[in-house]
Amino acid sequence: MLKWFNNPATETQVTHGQRLWLYIVAVIIMILLVTPTLIVVPMSFSDSQYLEFPPENWSTRWYDFYFGSDEWMLATWTSVKAAFLTMLVATPIGVLAAYGLHASKVKFVRAAFVLMLTPMMVPVVLIAIGAFYAYVQLGILYTITGLVLAHTVLALPLVIIVTGSALQGYDMSQEEAARSLGAPRWKAFLTVTLPQIRFAVVTSALLSFLTSFDEVVVAMFVSGGDNPTLTRNMFNALRDQIDPTIASISTIMILVTTFMMVLAQMFGQEKKKPK
Amino acid sequence: MQTVRINQSGLRTDERLERLKLFGLSSPALLMILVILVLPVGWLFYVSFIGANGEFSLENYERMISRKSYARIFWTTFQVSFLTTGLCILIGYPLAYFLSQLPPRLANLGLITVLLPFWTSLLVRTYAWLVLLQKQGLVNDWAISLGLWDEPIKMVHNMTGTLIGMVHIMLPFLILPVYGAMRSIDLDLMKAASNLGANPRRAFWNVFFPLTMPGLMAGALMVFILCLGFFVTPAVLGGGKVIMVSMQIVSNIELFVNWGAASALGVVLLVLTVAILWIASRFLNLEQMTGGGGH
Numbered sequence A: 001m002l003k004w005f006n007n008p009a010t011e012t013q014v015t016h017g018q019r020l021w022l023y024i025v026a027v028i029i030m031i032l033l034v035t036p037t038l039i040v041v042p043m044s045f046s047d048s049q050y051l052e053f054p055p056e057n058w059s060t061r062w063y064d065f066y067f068g069s070d071e072w073m074l075a076t077w078t079s080v081k082a083a084f085l086t087m088l089v090a091t092p093i094g095v096l097a098a099y100g101l102h103a104s105k106v107k108f109v110r111a112a113f114v115l116m117l118t119p120m121m122v123p124v125v126l127i128a129i130g131a132f133y134a135y136v137q138l139g140i141l142y143t144i145t146g147l148v149l150a151h152t153v154l155a156l157p158l159v160i161i162v163t164g165s166a167l168q169g170y171d172m173s174q175e176e177a178a179r180s181l182g183a184p185r186w187k188a189f190l191t192v193t194l195p196q197i198r199f200a201v202v203t204s205a206l207l208s209f210l211t212s213f214d215e216v217v218v219a220m221f222v223s224g225g226d227n228p229t230l231t232r233n234m235f236n237a238l239r240d241q242i243d244p245t246i247a248s249i250s251t252i253m254i255l256v257t258t259f260m261m262v263l264a265q266m267f268g269q270e271k272k273k274p275k
Numbered sequence B: 001m002q003t004v005r006i007n008q009s010g011l012r013t014d015e016r017l018e019r020l021k022l023f024g025l026s027s028p029a030l031l032m033i034l035v036i037l038v039l040p041v042g043w044l045f046y047v048s049f050i051g052a053n054g055e056f057s058l059e060n061y062e063r064m065i066s067r068k069s070y071a072r073i074f075w076t077t078f079q080v081s082f083l084t085t086g087l088c089i090l091i092g093y094p095l096a097y098f099l100s101q102l103p104p105r106l107a108n109l110g111l112i113t114v115l116l117p118f119w120t121s122l123l124v125r126t127y128a129w130l131v132l133l134q135k136q137g138l139v140n141d142w143a144i145s146l147g148l149w150d151e152p153i154k155m156v157h158n159m160t161g162t163l164i165g166m167v168h169i170m171l172p173f174l175i176l177p178v179y180g181a182m183r184s185i186d187l188d189l190m191k192a193a194s195n196l197g198a199n200p201r202r203a204f205w206n207v208f209f210p211l212t213m214p215g216l217m218a219g220a221l222m223v224f225i226l227c228l229g230f231f232v233t234p235a236v237l238g239g240g241k242v243i244m245v246s247m248q249i250v251s252n253i254e255l256f257v258n259w260g261a262a263s264a265l266g267v268v269l270l271v272l273t274v275a276i277l278w279i280a281s282r283f284l285n286l287e288q289m290t291g292g293g294g295h
Helices: A002-006 A020-038 A061-068 A070-103 A109-121 A124-138 A144-168 A173-180 A185-196 A198-214 A217-222 A230-240 A244-272 B002-024 B027-047 B059-066 B068-101 B104-119 B122-133 B138-145 B159-183 B188-195 B200-228 B232-237 B245-254 B259-283 B287-293
Strands: none
Touching: A020 B068, A020 B104, A020 B122, A020 B159, A061 A070, A061 A244, A070 A109, A070 A144, A070 A198, A070 A230, A070 B002, A070 B027, A109 A144, A109 B027, A109 B259, A124 A144, A124 A217, A124 B027, A124 B245, A124 B259, A144 A198, A144 A217, A144 B027, A173 A185, A185 A198, A198 A230, A198 A244, A217 A230, A230 A244, A230 B122, A230 B232, A244 B104, A244 B122, B027 B259, B059 B068, B059 B259, B068 B104, B068 B159, B068 B200, B068 B245, B104 B159, B122 B138, B122 B159, B122 B232, B159 B200, B159 B232, B188 B200, B200 B259, B232 B245, B245 B259
């Protein structure tokens, strides 16, 4: 062990001992990155009105309250519905767009690509109040349709970036081969191209789901009435006081996102192995 | 000869049609972005030039210049954005460096600590800091029992809390591109520097650090721009004391129903963002940013 301290750690012969400070700093930062979120999990099982760690008495009362509350259940249901629909709309539309932009070599592809990325660049508050105004005119304020449309727009750049970069690594001449053997373009796409970019497509779908599920600002403006989202209600609750129910909801949300991302990682990883 | 020419031009028209048809595949996405985003934002742009009497006027912009409260809001926004970006660089760079020096398998394990908060809902993370930093919160409890300070310190509902939350949320956006840049450096260059007589410190600052600049700039730019328009974290952790542009926009709509004022602020925010991106795009490869930030 002591010898390890004197071993060179870098190409410039700095030893591990000399870099001990870096290791300590890095480990502290990593702990600070992870613990604040995870500490909410044990806290949510506390019996007390005041969130304590470690909890003196364990209980599931905040979960019971959450699952027993019509208001929270309605919000959860809205969020899940909106996230699923956003995934179902954004993925095909985004994949089509990514494919179209990749395969077509017209002059304005670059401009179209920039336009597709605008939802990432325009401050989300601006998108939110713009959509709010538009929805009042269209009469779709506080509807799932409106919410899904806005969330789809937010998710599209992610789908286009993820799928687009997969297409960049894909050899389009395979599709040409299929077409020269008589397959129409759509069939060549579905049977030759799509199976090879399927991991990117699945990742895009999961990211679309999460984009909608976690979104706060747009939901604050265009969801409400009979269709408030979970995040909207959480945000409003946070502005008033520290409600322990939020800790239990947070725990559930951490579970959902982790589950989705583990799925995405599993699909993403597989891509690298064969080939 | 004649037929060949006709065939060629026919083929060319065919090809052009085919390209247009392919481009048409992206029209549903373009149409949605146009209707849900571009047109409404264009309308806001228009409204920002309409005064209280319903006619063209610059009063919404004049108000921003003449009123002190607006100057303070812009100052706060820049302050928070600069400090957050600076702190993210100071904290994120060493961690990215540490991870980039590990063998890939270990580094991937370490990267999970960066990705886990990245995936977690923004609201959940903001809530967690609210709970930890409050007066009877864990941080105060532990610090007092360790003897770091005697009285509970107010760390939330002010600038400190806002910055802690913002830095935590923005760190992954900085670390990921910097880590990517560091991984792609050929470490033989460091050996060469040593060989030519540079001491380790000099080799780091003269060879390694400049090579990480593109990643660092892309990450810092991403963080800064995200900070400029940020809403949730300052709204919750700032407790009404840290008012940023986006929050003023929301209260202009929610409390005062003043679309003109809100739109003008929004236009300024958008113009600032686009200007920064445009200037940066002259020096940087922005594709790196979308590749690093959007995983």
